Amino acid sequence: MIPLIVPAILTDNFSTFKEQLAKVSKNFSSVQIDVVDGIFLPYKTFSERDELKNINSEAYFELHLMAQDPLAEIAKWAAVDSVTGAIFHIESGVNVEQCIQTIKQRGWKAGIALNPETPLEKVLPYVSMVDEILFMTVHPGQQGAPFVPAVLEKIKEYKKLHADAICSADGGINKNTIKNVVSAGADKLYIGSALTKADDTDAAHQELINILTA
Numbered sequence: 001m002i003p004l005i006v007p008a009i010l011t012d013n014f015s016t017f018k019e020q021l022a023k024v025s026k027n028f029s030s031v032q033i034d035v036v037d038g039i040f041l042p043y044k045t046f047s048e049r050d051e052l053k054n055i056n057s058e059a060y061f062e063l064h065l066m067a068q069d070p071l072a073e074i075a076k077w078a079a080v081d082s083v084t085g086a087i088f089h090i091e092s093g094v095n096v097e098q099c100i101q102t103i104k105q106r107g108w109k110a111g112i113a114l115n116p117e118t119p120l121e122k123v124l125p126y127v128s129m130v131d132e133i134l135f136m137t138v139h140p141g142q143q144g145a146p147f148v149p150a151v152l153e154k155i156k157e158y159k160k161l162h163a164d165a166i167c168s169a170d171g172g173i174n175k176n177t178i179k180n181v182v183s184a185g186a187d188k189l190y191i192g193s194a195l196t197k198a199d200d201t202d203a204a205h206q207e208l209i210n211i212l213t214a
Contacts, residue, residue: 002209002212002213003182003186003187003188003189003212004187004188004189005028005188005189005191005195005205005208006028006030006031006032006062006188006189006190006191007020007024007028007031007032007190007191007192007195007196008031008032008033008034008064008170008190008191008192008196009021009024009031009032009033009034009192009196010034010036010045010192011045011046012043012044012045012046013046014046014048014051017033017046018055020196020197021055021057021059022057023195023196023198023201024059024195024196024201025057025058025059027201027202027205028059029058029059029060030059030060030061030062030084031059031060031061031062032061032062032063032064032170032190033045033061033062033063033064034064034066034192035063035064035065035066035067035073035077036066036067037066037067037068037069037073039067039068039069040066040067040068040089040091040092041066041140049076049077049079049080050079052080052082053080053081057082059082060082060083060084061080061082061083061084062083062084062085062086062087062109063077063083063085063086063087064086064087064113064134064170064190065086065087065088065089065092066089066140067088067089067092068092068093069092069094070086070088070089070092070094070099071094071098071099071102074086074099074102074103074106078106083106083108084108084109085103085108085109085110085111085131086103086106086108086109086110086111087110087111087112087113087132087134088103088111088112088113089112089113089114089115090112090113090114090118090122090123091114091115091118096112096126097126097129100112100126100129100130109131109132110129110130110131111130111131111132111133111134111168112126112130112133112134113133113134113135113136113140113170114133114134114135114136115136115139115140116136116137116138116139116148116150116151120154120157120158124161127162127165131166132165132166132167132168132188133158133162133165133166133167133168134168134169134170134190135151135154135155135158135167135168135169135170135186136148136151136169136170136171137151137152137169137170137171137172137173137177137181138170138171138172139171140170140171145171145172146172147171147172147173147177148171148172149180151169152180152181152184153184155167155169155181155184155185155186156184156185158185159184159185166187166188167185167186167187167188168186168187168188168189168190169181169186169188169189169190170189170190170192171190171192173189173190173191173192173194174191174193174194174208175194175207175208175211178191178208178211178212179211179212182212191208194208
């Protein structure tokens with residue numbers, strides 16, 4: 001089965017965000033916005049949330065909160081009507097159940113992300129409470145970071161334990177890695193630069209599909 005592919009945009013520049021959104025939103029109904037607070041990671045993404053209301057796009061937004069205080073970030077995005085989900089990091093130290101509840105009270109889907117070095121056991125108690133578990137296949141915070149193959153074994157282990165749960169992957173997914181990620185068990189792929197920075201996004205997307213169906 002072909003996994004769900006969602007373009008991911010990571011930038012500190014709102015003009016760049018608009019350009020990349022325009023490239024991908026015509027062919028994708030949902031786009032992930034990477035949100036970095038400058039504390040959880042030494043990088044900060046754009047802050048013009050209110051201006052999203054003025055963008056002529058039919059795409060829905062899924063938030064990937066790379067933030068030390070995901071609850072504070074959720075509050076900042078609450079007024080953006082096109083947001084449909086938020087994923088926060090288990091490494092943030094937030095009260096996990098409270099964060100899940102807060103996301104769901106917004107009417108959003110909830111997910112938990114874990115970094116490559118984080119043990120799978122950290123997220124297993126919460127699998128039934130969320131809509132997806134996101135495996136970072138790079139060390140997060142910068143598009144183009146090197147793929148971490150060791151995460152594939154963690155994905156396989158997770159799918160053995162929870163075959164019916166949605167398993168997503170994010171980071172370094174491109175024409176060279178996509179088949180291995182899907183073979184490991186990923187149902188949903190967040191893909192950044194391989195789509196958003198491609199000269200021809202349509203062709204890049206089709207090439208990925210062709211690799212998976214070959």
